[in-house]
Amino acid sequence: MSWKSTLIRLLEDNRGLVVLFFCLPASYIFNLILHTKNWLYRKFYGSSLNHDRQVIKIQNQIKSWKKSNSTKLLCNDRPNWLSLSTKFFQKQKCHKVSVNLVNILELDKKNLTIRVEPMVTVGEITEYLIPMGYTLAVTLEISDATLGGLAMGTGMTTYSHKVGLYQETIISYEVVLGDGSLVTATKVVNSDLYKALPWSHGSLGFLVGLTLKIIKVKPYVKLTYIPIKGQKEYCDKIRYLSGAINCKDKVPDYVEATIYNRNEAVVMTGEFSNGDSNLPINHVTKWYKPWFYKHTESALKKGKFTELIPLREYLLRHNRAIFWVVESMIPFGNNPLFRLFFGWLLPPKPAFLKFTTTPGIRTFTFTNQVFQDIVLPINELENQIATSEKLFNTYPLLVYPCRVYDHGPESGQIKRPPSKYLIPGTNYTMYNDLGIYGVPGHVKNKVKYNPVAAMRDMEAFTRDVGGFSFLYADIFMTREEFGTMFDLELYEKVRKRYFAEGAFPHLYEKVKPEIDVFEIAKRYE
Structure with missing residues (x-):
């Protein structure tokens, strides 16, 4: 057996150790480097003029491909392992186009919109907007998700019972097409393209710009945990709180539920808040804190309770444990000692989990x-x-x-x-x-x-x-x-x-x- 085969077998047989000793530290270092790189790039090249130059470069790449009469189809050159998809699309069979667009372009406070490039992440946009009192109308819980990826795929959040899927919050798309032309798609202009771009996963063109709705917010979410026994009881509660029944009643700003078994669930309701001296503040994303779904589960024993969570921490509450996926990789990851000494390394970046994924x-x-x-x-x-x-x-x-x-x-x-x-x-x-x-x-x-x-x-x-x-x-x-x-x-x-x-x-x-x-x-x- 060759050394390469031996190494692959070791990786496959010791996945947990690979995650602990490679993916976690590599994720942490990679995140620091990427965050610094993007910060410097935005500081020195974050203008709309530079955006236009980058888009022209993308157009020229496509026009060159077209002139070459290549039979290869187009895709972006972002490595598969950087994608949040579980799949490994065979990009080696395609003609790769460089699309490296990471800037936040324009905040319009009057019209409550923000224009961004597609590779801005959820972590970056929440870090930018929330200190100013805004957030996206739909924000995914995973910080590495890109706004463009969500636009070409889809997304929802616990605010979606009020506004719908991520696509409902998109004002316009800026797209480079297969002939190299640049078009903008809105509900009025190129409306057919506007309707088809969500769920298209990059199969209609290269997204180069995006304008999204934002909402005004307060610094905290007042979150109430409601433990419920009985399937009909918790299902009806979810339907009622979301507005699916008795829809004329006011619904909470945020609604979600975690079902722990057929007969037990914890339903959560959240309201924007400026703070309340009578309520504890829970920094749920701190490295030493229990994973959020485990914290939620505690309501099954101690009963209903309410607390304040800083807004950005609430929005990214599932990020550390990637909901509860990390548990299957690191079964001891929620252990207090692990959290105390290694919790600051979480979450493993999906990129490195994919990078170390052998066949x-x-x-x-x-x-x-x-x-x-x-x-x-x-x-x-x-x-x-x-x-x-x-x-x-x-x-x-x-x-x-x-x-x-x-x-x-x-x-x-x-x-x-x-x-x-x-x-x-x-x-x-x-x-x-x-x-x-x-x-x-x-x-x-x-x-x-x-x-x-x-x-x-x-x-x-x-x-x-x-x-x-x-x-x-x-x-x-x-x-x-x-x-x-x-x-x-x-x-x-x-x-x-x-x-x-x-x-x-x-x-x-x-x-x-x-x-x-x-x-x-x-x-x-």
């Missing part, structure tokens, strides 16, 4: 873990939980309520929500994100388990109730099934109209796993 580790995680965010009608919440338990038998489950709007025919890849779910007097229905992360109970208990069949059953359930899967995670659908879950009618027209055909990979090709899921399924037959 063997990729197959292992694919078949022995589940990492999915699925958006489903909140009226089906009980069925969601039952289906997840039957197929994966893993808890906790994450629930974020979210509006899904009916924008009419040909409104993008998200299908119009079934009319039976529409909230009376509105053009939206209430869905929810169901976050399923961890090692399935079947795997833990060494019970026969077919990961491909389980996910395909989950996807079939999702299609049947009018839901859809987040596409950063692995999908297990055929192209035909994919076309049933998503509405590709406008997308296909836009591909032809805006020069994406023959220039960029098709959406399905961009988001399907790089490994053959159906071949893997045969191993379990």
